[in-house]
Amino acid sequence: MMHLKKIIGKVHFRARLDFDEALALYQQADFHLLGQLAHGVRLQKHPEPLVSYVVDRNINYSNVCICGCRFCAFYRPPGHPEAYVLTREDLVRKIEETISLGGTQILMQGGHHPDLPLAFYEDMLRFIKSRFRIHIHAFSPPEIVHFAKLEETDPAEVISRLRRAGLDSIPGGGAEILVDEVRDSVSPNKCSAQAWLQVMEEAHRQGLRTTATMMFGHEEEPGHRIAHLLALRDLQDRTGGFTAFIPWPFQPTNTAIPRSPETPVAYLRLLAVSRIVLDNFDNIQASWVTMGPKVAQLALHFGANDFGSTMIEENVVAAAGVHFRLSVSEIRRLIRYAGFQARQRTMAYEWVGDTEMGGHGDGETRR
């Protein structure tokens, strides 16, 4: 058994934890201690009492997918009566709404559609950029790998073409757990861990910033979660291209993995360990979409310094039966009551609007 005291000492001195140390801390440290250590790391990285959030919308251009991941409640196979590809009219309306609500970006992702060529996505990006001034955060690594396969080219070429068409950054989705023995079971048709990491490395090399996620609580072991964190940390050492890490628990309703969802205590422990282990990541996001506003608020004391997105629209978690809704003013209130000032940011973590007030009117902290 690892000596916990020694590991805690390393965290205090900001020394990097190796796999065994990280796993021992994750499995053995007391709940409050993990929170306090993670919050200490967070305060050292961000001494100002600020919590950021982004105003954006998830646009799912299509739910048609040939991947068939067992954890997914969103996709429909080709030809299914509920299968869709978004029309240009819908796309325009969704973006106009986003901008009218103060949004700065759209997060665009979809299923692995078997027939749409890369030119479809290039056209979509050009179309959006020709009509709107908005940041396009789109196409997770598995989509890019899928596009490359269809186009019989490599991901580097796909990234380059998408970038030229207007892609601004890449979301960290599809990471699930970056360990192939887990992926082989839960998402056998999706790109490998190595391929996911290579897409991100290439994107960073081409100057695109990206985020990174982890979906935990399905069939992986605790050690797989730590291995995932270390794989991200290694890549970040090489590129520095990740802006943020976002872990969230798998939501099992309507999926092919029957189990109970991870509970808040498990979520906060994982979040805290992520903050401690990912010493080269600037930002850790809380996931109110899966955990609800009350737990997400507490996450701000367990390592998270970002409240994520306002999610004007969200479909993937909703398909798994989880429906939380938060307005900008409610997000700001939750942040204030947690003891921080709320600031709207962009994907690149630059402040939006009046830096004092964030441009959304700020009341006094309640009571």
Place this chain on the structure above:
Amino acid sequence: MFDYRFYQDLDLGDIYRKVQAGRRLDLEDGLKLFSCQDIVAIGAMAHKVRTHLHGDVAYYVMNQHINYSNICVNGCRFCAFGKQQGDPLAFELSLQAILEKVRARGNAPLTEVHIVGGCHPELRLSFFEGLLRELKAQHPSIIIKAFTAVEIDHFARNEDISTRDVLVRLKAAGLDMLPGGGAEIFSPRVRALLCPEKTAGEDWLKIACEAHQLGIRTNATMLYGHIETIEERLEHLVALRELQDETGGFLCFIPLPFQTANSGLTGIEPTTGIEDLKTMAVSRLMLDNVPHVKAYWIMLTVKLAQLALLFGADDFDGTVIEEKIGRMAGAESGQALTRSDLERIIREGGFEPVERNSFFERVHES
């Protein structure tokens, strides 16, 4: 776990020393705790007290809630449940209907029924006595926890007898325990604004005291997050603590976050998770003489209730079939948790789930 120096840096060194030594916190200490931004530090302190009292056990109960009627003469501003007689949404259950609800649970191993309702203008005390006798006759092993101090007060007025006499008669008919509802916030200022018709705070305490003297254990609640100040919350806790010093009759304290959705009060924002956990933790720290603190998941949400076990609470309440009061106020939690859900959530929080009865005695599987 965190040491004196850690708390000293938060200006909580003295409070930490008092808690370590088992000395009582005063109202000023409570204010300091509430104003501290470090929720994890406050939670860890409350957790220490909770662990000292209960180890790593978290309790739950197999129970059924029954609301016999929503007809109420009180009209409290915060209530989404009460209706006037004649209102199309008003209901009252017959004796048979209530008995049927318990019978309908079939073989579910209930140990408790929790029965409360509005202050009905016409239902007589004899109706409730009959109900208790029938329930006891049909389900001799089920503990009946029924009628808040507010209902006891109402029955006394209706019958023109003393509250003590009401308690004596109900006890003789089979009443085992009083739930803790109707306490709201004791402050006369708040009650004058929110629930002027309702039993005054001092009368609530007097009725709890009478119950304790008659050997009837009770719980106590606090409804927070509406128009009360932090001082008024702390005064509420101190009032309970003082009565508990006298009688020792309170078993469990239950802080209840006000549900804003469907109440008659406008302009009030719902409590946040951190506020709920802080109130839980400070309650545990202030109420040094009340054995149990409950995370009532119906009001808190199941997710926050699990976390509350690490912020001072030791009880998860129960399976709570058919609760209506929190539900109609907009509480979003589902109607019932199964035993396996409850046990899993407790275990995943790091605790050993223990089934209890209303008196917090362990229930042994037969």
